[in-house]
Amino acid sequence: MIIVTNDDGVHSPGIIALAKSLSEFNIKVVAPKGAQSSTGMSITFHRPITMSRVSKNNYDAIALAGTPADCVFVSIHKLFKRKKVDMIVSGINLGENISMQSFFSSGTVSAAMSGSIIGIKSVAFSKVIPNTTELLTEREFRPAAEWAKRIVSFLLSEGFPPGVDLLNVNFPLKVTKSTKVQVTLMAKEEFEDYVVGRTDPRGNRYFWLAGDKIEAAEEGTDAYATLAEGKISITPISISSIQRESDRKVQDHFDKLVNTQD
């Protein structure tokens, strides 16, 4: 069983295209009722999470009034048997997630991470979207969704690489059947005037998190450069590798703190 979720909400064209393309697999769509972008791995403990059912053309979905991580939790611990869940597939996100910053604050990625940290392999799909105010439709995401199916099929037959428990996949603006794939590192991101400060009519300060985001490509090999070249970027992630307890040099570094106690 594959749990399909996202952070743009159950009615997002990104998840509709994804669910349709994965319809030949045993999928269960459990997604936030509304938009939950940039909620990170936020979890809802302070209020109950209501559930509703949504019927789409090719599939039924469960909508939860919660975050992407909530959707994974409720799916795994209540709606379905955890052992039967083979993979969490999240997306297709409206906009790329190619830096460490966007990786950890993205709800789409965090839904995938919520699976990975409890041992369920996962994939987050995100896509560059056109810079327009026009409404995006499912059609926009179809070619990427076909690639998502190809990647999920590959993972179901070949498995994940050794030590890897999450793939952060980003699609460029234009995707075709012959779009190239590259294994990447995430991009380094620079923020220029990232926070805009203003003053309200009563003289109180307030801030908008926005401003211009400048991404620095690392000589054509990182996720940013890969998307800019029109290729699909796959960043393999090993969540548990963030820990450094077993490193002897790290242990030794704390000797003074650990031993000089009276």
Added chain:
Amino acid sequence: MIIVTNDDGVHSPGIIALAKSLSEFNIKVVAPKGAQSSTGMSITFHRPITMSRVSKNNYDAIALAGTPADCVFVSIHKLFKRKKVDMIVSGINLGENISMQSFFSSGTVSAAMSGSIIGIKSVAFSKVIPNTTELLTEREFRPAAEWAKRIVSFLLSEGFPPGVDLLNVNFPLKVTKSTKVQVTLMAKEEFEDYVVGRTDPRGNRYFWLAGDKIEAAEEGTDAYATLAEGKISITPISISSIQRESDRKVQDHFDKLVNTQD
């Protein structure tokens, strides 16, 4: 300069104790106006973040109507010069953060991570709190705050271990000057009936994320066992190590996907 923040809000006894203990350093307290537990690395883009000033006994603080990650962003990109920020210190959180799940969903840890991912070293402090409904006071956190000062002093003079950009520090329930310190891995966490399903008076289903959390200690060496033994747990973290792009075996694994395109 040290930015002091948390996720329990600017009035939490945990941050008050921490700020007091660090008062001999050049600290700036910038914390959420209200409680922001379990918000992960959630970032506020959809509305402005209002600012107010809070005066405490020994220091002034800035309160932001946003998440812990927002506090770090506004601090680094607007309130202070990024180059002058030596460290982000977050906490002391009301309750321990010793599993991967709580690590990534904790606002306290995420504030620290928001620093780490842009190259500012950081420490997250959390503490086991008594299982009581009585109001916690600053006094409860004083011995832990003294240890926090000792750890911050150590880091300012000795630096962080090689490759480590974040320390996840957890204090046991009872802390004294002679409490032992241990370098740990985070605990494996098991959820038992983690999601509680209910039905409202109209017959609609809803869920509470709660239930019983069972933590399994790994033969006395992980963060859970360390706290249970009454020791302070320090888990060294290297955020960027989650990426596996340079691993040859990982690259090779994708050969079929990367090369068999027509």
